[in-house]
Amino acid sequence: MLEQELKNIWKSSSEIERIKFDLSRLMMDLNDKMKGLERAIRRRDRREIGAAVIGIPLFAYLAYELPFPIARLAALLNIGHFIYLIVKFRRMQKKKRPVDFAASFTEQLDHQKSGMQEQVRLLDSVLWWYVLPPYLLNIMLIAGIGDPATYDWAPLLKDSVPVMATEKITMIIGLGIFYALIVWMNKRAVKKTLKPTISEIDRVLLQLESKD
Amino acid sequence: MQQPKKPFEQVLEDNKEKIYRICRVYAVTPVEPQDLFQEVVYQAWKSFPAFKGESGEGTWLYKIALNVCMRAKLKLEKTDNKNVRLESIRFMPVKSAHDELQEERYQFLRECITRLNEGDQSLVILYLEELAYKEIALVTGLSENHVAVKMKRIRKMLFDCITPKLG
Missing domain, CATH: 1.10.10.10 (Winged helix-like DNA-binding domain superfamily/Winged helix DNA-binding domain)
Known part of the structure; x- marks a missing residue:
């Protein structure tokens, strides 16, 4: 009796609003929404590799302009690292599987969880693949800048590069702070966003699997 | 024998109340049932080409509705996904019937x-x-x-x- 009453209450809950589809426009609307979302994804993908794309010509110019062999080598290696980042980001973008909303509830949650665990691994290791290599290369570049007079070097860049030891140390410390901030921000995203969400998913999965 | 696949619009029309009920129970301010409903329609439309009809359209739609609503609840979706409103879906309050x-x-x-x-x-x-x-x-x-x-x-x-x- 109560069972049927509850089902009736439940079924009548959709009577509060009448839903009407303008079928002639619906397909157009859905297509527009899909295109809008795809554009947003493309913009995000471009943003991810944007910094690396800007960095390549900058370091190419430095490699061309700087007469100091160690600094030049560091600039070239920096270009190599930017190429590595572009390839890595592109691979990551391709690897991302779209959410299968037609999968069962538990499958979808499992899939979401493994995607987020992958992101945690990536962000947690940002120090080793995103921060440390360019930081070491930049130290090498800065330390490799010698006395411009020795190389008879007088281009526009001369006043912008650190020549004195104090300038070099200041720049290395500044870069260190910048890179430390990147590591901190990524660790924070893992701690504040990803891990709590994984715990939430685990909680729901456990609720479903438990017979109590 | 398997029934021929109905057009998407028909599936939607036949199941709109089911979807709405699920969206209504999961919607918590600031997310409105209408937002969730639109998202379910959008995800169903995207999944429809892959739907072969083995499990029945009701089961298929329940999966999508529950997944969309649970993702919204766990805040797995970026908010900008919701900003695109489908103007072709209208919700009209019905006073007398309910x-x-x-x-x-x-x-x-x-x-x-x-x-x-x-x-x-x-x-x-x-x-x-x-x-x-x-x-x-x-x-x-x-x-x-x-x-x-x-x-x-x-x-x-x-x-x-x-x-x-x-x-």
């Missing part, structure tokens, strides 16, 4: 459903939709036996909660 008493009873039921944990909520919603345990198992990915065991306990909790409220 009176105040009925609404009050629904609110009691909703309160009791939301007291359950998220996993149990998904099962009880499918139970109220009058799905067989076999279908509930398909939608949730649990075994039929597991669903039966869980439902026994969930039904008791639901009844204990709602009986005093309905008087």
Whole structure:
């Protein structure tokens, strides 16, 4: 009796609003929404590799302009690292599987969880693949800048590069702070966003699997 | 023999109330049931080409609706996904058909459903939709036996909660 009453209450809950589809426009609307979302994804993908794309010509110019062999080598290696980042980001973008909303509830949650665990691994290791290599290369570049007079070097860049030891140390410390901030921000995203969400998913999965 | 696949618009028209009921129970301010409904329609439209009809359109849509609503609840979606409104879907309030008493009873039921944990909520919603345990198992990915065991306990909790409220 109560069972049927509850089902009736439940079924009548959709009577509060009448839903009407303008079928002639619906397909157009859905297509527009899909295109809008795809554009947003493309913009995000471009943003991810944007910094690396800007960095390549900058370091190419430095490699061309700087007469100091160690600094030049560091600039070239920096270009190599930017190429590595572009390839890595592109691979990551391709690897991302779209959410299968037609999968069962538990499958979808499992899939979401493994995607987020992958992101945690990536962000947690940002120090080793995103921060440390360019930081070491930049130290090498800065330390490799010698006395411009020795190389008879007088281009526009001369006043912008650190020549004195104090300038070099200041720049290395500044870069260190910048890179430390990147590591901190990524660790924070893992701690504040990803891990709590994984715990939430685990909680729901456990609720479903438990017979109590 | 398998039925020929209906056009998407027809599937939507036939199942719109089911989708709306699920969206309504999961919608928590600032997310409106209409936002969730639109997202379900969009995800269903995207999945429709891959839908072969083996599991039945109802089961297929329940999966999508529950997944969309649960993702919204766990805040797995970026908010900008919701900003695109589908103007071709209109929601018109109906006063007479759904009176105040009925609404009050629904609110009691909703309160009791939301007291359950998220996993149990998904099962009880499918139970109220009058799905067989076999279908509930398909939608949730649990075994039929597991669903039966869980439902026994969930039904008791639901009844204990709602009986005093309905008087």
